Amino acid sequence: MSEHRQDDQWAPGPPQAGPMKVTTYTSGNVPGVSYRGGYAHSPREEDDVEPAAAPQPPPRGSTRVMPADRPSAATPPPPSRPPQSRRTREARPKRRRSGFGRFVRWLLAVVLIIVVALVGLVWFAWSKIEKVDAIPDDHGSATSAGQVFLVVGSDQRDDLTAEEQSELGTGTAEGRRADTIMLVHVPTSGRPALISIPRDSVVNIPGRESGRINGAYAFGGPALLVETIEANTGVAIDDYVEIGFGGFARIVDALGGVEMCLDEAVQDEKAHIDLPAGCQELGGTDALGYARARSFDPRSDLGRVERQRELIGSIADEALSPGTLLNPFSFARTALAGGNALVIDEGTGPLDMFGFVRAMGSISSGSGDTLTVPLARVGNTVDWDEAAAGELWSALQNGSPVPSSLLE
Numbered sequence: 366m367s368e369h370r371q372d373d374q375w376a377p378g379p380p381q382a383g384p385m386k387v388t389t390y391t392s393g394n395v396p397g398v399s400y401r402g403g404y405a406h407s408p409r410e411e412d413d414v415e416p417a418a419a420p421q422p423p424p425r426g427s428t429r430v431m432p433a434d435r436p437s438a439a440t441p442p443p444p445s446r447p448p449q450s451r452r453t454r455e456a457r458p459k460r461r462r463s464g465f466g467r468f469v470r471w472l473l474a475v476v477l478i479i480v481v482a483l484v485g486l487v488w489f490a491w492s493k494i495e496k497v498d499a500i501p502d503d504h505g506s507a508t509s510a511g512q513v514f515l516v517v518g519s520d521q522r523d524d525l526t527a528e529e530q531s532e533l534g535t536g537t538a539e540g541r542r543a544d545t546i547m548l549v550h551v552p553t554s555g556r557p558a559l560i561s562i563p564r565d566s567v568v569n570i571p572g573r574e575s576g577r578i579n580g581a582y583a584f585g586g587p588a589l590l591v592e593t594i595e596a597n598t599g600v601a602i603d604d605y606v607e608i609g610f611g612g613f614a615r616i617v618d619a620l621g622g623v624e625m626c627l628d629e630a631v632q633d634e635k636a637h638i639d640l641p642a643g644c645q646e647l648g649g650t651d652a653l654g655y656a657r658a659r660s661f662d663p664r665s666d667l668g669r670v671e672r673q674r675e676l677i678g679s680i681a682d683e684a685l686s687p688g689t690l691l692n693p694f695s696f697a698r699t700a701l702a703g704g705n706a707l708v709i710d711e712g713t714g715p716l717d718m719f720g721f722v723r724a725m726g727s728i729s730s731g732s733g734d735t736l737t738v739p740l741a742r743v744g745n746t747v748d749w750d751e752a753a754a755g756e757l758w759s760a761l762q763n764g765s766p767v768p769s770s771l772l773e
Contacts, residue, residue: 479693486697490704491715499587499605499710507595509603510764511552514721515591517582517607518545518656518673543582543590544610544657545673548600548761549724555766557724557733559677560757561670565746566738568597577746587708598754600761604717605710612706613656614649616680619702620689622646623679625655633658652676666747670737678729685726734767 499515520542546562564579570593573584581593591602608616617623626644638654640647647655656676662668689695709718727733739753753771760767 483693483696486700490700493701493704495708496711496713497587497605497607497708499591500602500712501588501592501595504595504601507599507601508762509601510762511550512603512717512720513551513600513761514549514604514606514724515594515602516545516547516549517543517587517590517605518613519582519607519609520544543579545670546578546590547670547674547677548594549721549728550761550767551720551724552760552766553764557727558767559674559725559728559733559735560767561674561735561737562594563666563670563737563740563747565666567746567748568593571596587710598758598761600758604713604721605708606713606718606721607708608706609708610653612702614653615702616649616699616706617647617652618649619695619698620680620683621695622648623652623676623683625652625676625679631655631658631661633661635660652680667737667740667743674735677725678735681722681725682729685722685729734772736767736772739771 543564546564548558548560548562550558550560552558562578564577566578567575568578568581569575570578570581570584571589573580578590578593578597582590585592587605587607591605594600595602623646624644625647627640627642630642631638631640633654636654636658638651638658640651640655656673657669658672659665659669683689684699689699724733728735736757739750739757740747741750742748756768757771759765
């Protein structure tokens, strides 16, 4: 029992009831004794552990963080992004949509749509072209190097109405005849050439007696005409292109006319034309009449083939001009008119026609040659000059340009 010192006296035994004055022992702490509230107690194991602080309630209005929301010691917090300096943020340019960029994208989209539409138009026009079996599988002894096109202008009137026949002055004859016969030669190297074969040329027609070369077309169509030319020239024909009266006029009108410069006035009642001298724009009707006119010319068919070559060159020049190729509307009109007007061989493809158009463009621009088959006799019918014509045919067989001695 601990002793307690009082101010007046010792007080043995239990404390008296009622308030009493207790003086805490202050002489020092006894080792091994635990003191609580001034009284000595035996030490306990938990006395050596510092009691944990009681959890304090969160302040009013704050959000309490639940244990599940607290970061786990096993999962480190995500690395924080280093702050950027104000200068860095200000130096970085802001991305803005460029009005010019939007315009370029819009323009490219429009161009793509136009190109797709034109490709579809060309395919449609190609599907409208009539195909015939004109080129034989076996050319026999006939040969050619480079590429040789047979171009025929027929007097077909089947697709013309009575009003169109009257307007164009074509008459009402039945059947088909070769009104124009030409060869377009594209050599392996050198200048292309446009060679006119007079329709009144006397030749041997296979399976028949000799006669005018245009009779072969009247008797057996494109196939017999090709066979006749190969038999009399020894030149193999690669491709066939034909156009009728109506188609010729429609192509010229689709191009908006062609410019022709006439050295003298042309008046021909049979061809229904009356054209003054000088440069002028010819529509489809006048262009066809100019290609067919021969009554006014004392050279008859020979003068006509020269005018035909000149006219075809002008048509090719207009068809290949930027005003036609870069204008979608003009290009569409010309393509559709050509699709409805042309007749080609079954084996003639788009690349072949492209080569044909390129050759015609070169000839019309002066980068090619034009000539008529050399003649020995001229009258109602004509005969070829065997030596000079033979030299011409040899050039086509070998793929060489036309000899300069034969050029007019």
